[in-house]
Amino acid sequence: MRIAAIAVVVVALVAIGGFGLSTFVNGRDSASVSTGSGPGSPRGAAEDALGAAGDVGVAGNVVLLHAAEADGPALRALGDEVAGPASPELEEAGQAVIVRQTPDAEGVIALSDTRVLRADSAADPQIRAFVESSLGTTGTD
Numbered sequence: 001m002r003i004a005a006i007a008v009v010v011v012a013l014v015a016i017g018g019f020g021l022s023t024f025v026n027g028r029d030s031a032s033v034s035t036g037s038g039p040g041s042p043r044g045a046a047e048d049a050l051g052a053a054g055d056v057g058v059a060g061n062v063v064l065l066h067a068a069e070a071d072g073p074a075l076r077a078l079g080d081e082v083a084g085p086a087s088p089e090l091e092e093a094g095q096a097v098i099v100r101q102t103p104d105a106e107g108v109i110a111l112s113d114t115r116v117l118r119a120d121s122a123a124d125p126q127i128r129a130f131v132e133s134s135l136g137t138t139g140t141d
Helices: 002-028 071-083 088-093 125-134
Strands: 062-066 097-101 108-111 115-119
Touching (some): 062 125, 071 097, 071 125, 108 125
Parallel strands (some): 062 097
16 A cells, blocks of 8 residues: 555656646747848848838748849849749749849848848859748748
């Protein structure tokens, strides 16, 4: 009888400890993904001042702005490789890489709805990393 009572107490303590540990771990877990991660920095007023050229349209899209005509083909090839050719359907779904030439861009400016990356040219590997980490994400992810 005494052994059975000790066994019940041990089982109860193990169950309480397991429940407590589980509650502690779950309380510290976060299911959200920070929009502060990935290449680039938070988007600010300077990027908003780009107007229509910097407008991503639907959250999730990525816009690649460039001034030099030579950067256009490489940026379009990157967009086609990562997301497929831009189309109204992809843009509406927030899954498009949109390439625009604008004289306001110095080098290449990669934009999502919440982040920005500035690069000297289309050859910068951070542009691919930015596109891959930002495409399809929104400020609420």
